[in-house]
Amino acid sequence: MKAARAQEMSGRDPGEPHSPAALEAVRLTKRYRGTWALRDCTLSVPAGRVVALVGPNGAGKSTLLHLVAGLIAPTRGGIRIFGEPVGQRAAALARVAFLAQDKPLYGGFTVAETLRFGRHLNPGWDDALARQRLAELDIPLNRKVGKLSGGQRAQLALTLAVAKRPDLLVMDEPLANLDPVARHDVMRSLMAAVAETGMTVVMSSHVVSDLTDACDWLVVLNGGHVQISGEVDELLAAHRMLTGPAELADGIAARIPVIGDSRSGRQAVLLARTGPGTPSHDPRWRVSGVSLEELVLAYLRHPDATVLPRPALTAT
Amino acid sequence: MIKFRLDPGSGVATYLQLVHQVKHALRLGELMPGDQLPTIKEVVGDLAINPNTVAKAYRELEREGLVAGRPGQGTFVQLSLRGGSTADHARFRRDLAQWVRACRAAGLGQGDMEALFASVLADSSQQEIA
Structure with missing residues (x-):
């Protein structure tokens, strides 16, 4: 106590x-x-x-x-x-x-x-x-x-x-x-x-x-x-939802890891791991935060993507 | 004692919502120096959130010098965010109410008034800097 x-x-x-x-x-x-x-x-x-x-x-x-x-x-x-x-x-x-x-x-x-x-x-x-x-x-x-x-x-x-x-x-x-x-x-x-x-x-x-x-x-x-x-806080801070023109989506995906990708007509909604290539200043992309649920779903649908920081040093 | 509530759709991190609610209460005088914040256990037992989230919010408030933890007792308000005396507040509130009435009479809407107030506030802080 x-x-x-x-x-x-x-x-x-x-x-x-x-x-x-x-x-x-x-x-x-x-x-x-x-x-x-x-x-x-x-x-x-x-x-x-x-x-x-x-x-x-x-x-x-x-x-x-x-x-x-x-x-x-x-x-x-x-x-x-x-x-x-x-x-x-x-x-x-x-x-x-x-x-x-x-x-x-x-x-x-x-x-x-x-x-x-x-x-x-x-x-x-x-x-x-x-x-x-x-x-x-x-x-x-x-x-x-x-x-x-x-x-x-x-x-x-x-x-x-x-x-x-x-x-x-x-x-x-x-x-x-x-x-x-x-x-x-x-x-x-x-x-x-x-x-x-x-x-x-x-x-x-x-x-x-x-x-x-x-x-x-x-x-x-x-x-x-x-x-x-x-x-959780670090994971949420490291991911963003990007909404923008579909024809630019492949360009984004070539620069940063895109975990979720849903496109409808001319619009693309990407769930991306943020990095140097994230278009934070490009007015054609709207950048917003992700919820834990969105993050989990995107990864579960994309089993090859992983976030595993700092592998343990103590091997047995 | 302040009671927290969460807005899950706001997109604002939970610990920041707690920080903002304490600051808001400090500005409005709902929390005064010497008042106790609810213990971490009380907050999490009410909101079903992680204790570390509350601890993080309290640490942030402590870092800004607004509250202080006293060993064995709890977390207490150190500073008020309310500038000026209570009498001053009452006077400025009256003046502002008069100004709002005058604006309304001249046909200004709420958005017009907010924009005007924000712009005058910005001008005035510009002048102070210059």
Whole structure:
């Protein structure tokens, strides 16, 4: 608690150069029988980030999250959490909480019994934190889990994960099957928990708009490969939407990387990585910023384009 | 205490929206020196945004000397962006209202008045520089 408050005052400054990455994968590969779920994934995420893991169905998101949580072993390559290799070691696993997509809870348990269960299973369990969260959320302790609403079940599952006091919280599609109000409520309480604890969060979703303001790091998986890994603000600053005459579009594409290209008649709309060739002063081109959703869609439609800054130096 | 709201369609970065809203409140006197800004946890628990975004906005305000963090307490307003005294503000407001009425009577629309005011303001700062 004290450390959290100190962070609050000094302003959180994630990504200190000397602290180990929260998550580091080197050539991580997972094959199920004949199919490659993940292939040579290399990425590094600084501590204190809230990471959006996005990609189409079957891109390898769940596989990556299960590898991070130590629930499955890689076919090849390695993964480290805060500098420690993920394996069967209990010490490393105690730092990670994993929230599965189907949020497995026992419907016959009451909320209080569920907390007791969590306390017995987790050495670092923070019961006061769990009870405080549930009180704030107006979830009665004597209610049977099976009688809770979908939003309340999601909040209870999140509470169990947070009360473990993990340094890394991994969530597979935490917002799936929730209505818009419940999605916003879960996100609000997750962000408050992040502010309080400073934990790193990795969460997957295929709905980018759910994650836009909550996440400050983006990882895009496509076809088992890492297509983008980077800070959201930097990614948005490095891309522009260019609207102008279609006959000049090929000239632009020859000078700077164009990821999205849609043309209708005489007009072209290009999503481009900005660089020296960006026509910022050419009045024939209107230059505007891009949203995270536009950026993700353009890259997913263009699987050969990648943004992978600073390859990790620590090979294993 | 100020309450933030976000405009997702504005195209303005979220942390800048927070910075602008604090400055706006400082200009209007809704926030005065000594007032506390909401804690990062309060803001993110309300808006469902990343804590680092709020921290970045507060750092920016701190860098400009408008607010200061006090260890263990929170972030507090240091400076008002409102020039002149409250009495001066009331007087100038009256004068300006009179000017607006005169313009309306002469057939000027809102756009005309805004353009005129902006142009006089620009001329006056030009003269100060020269």
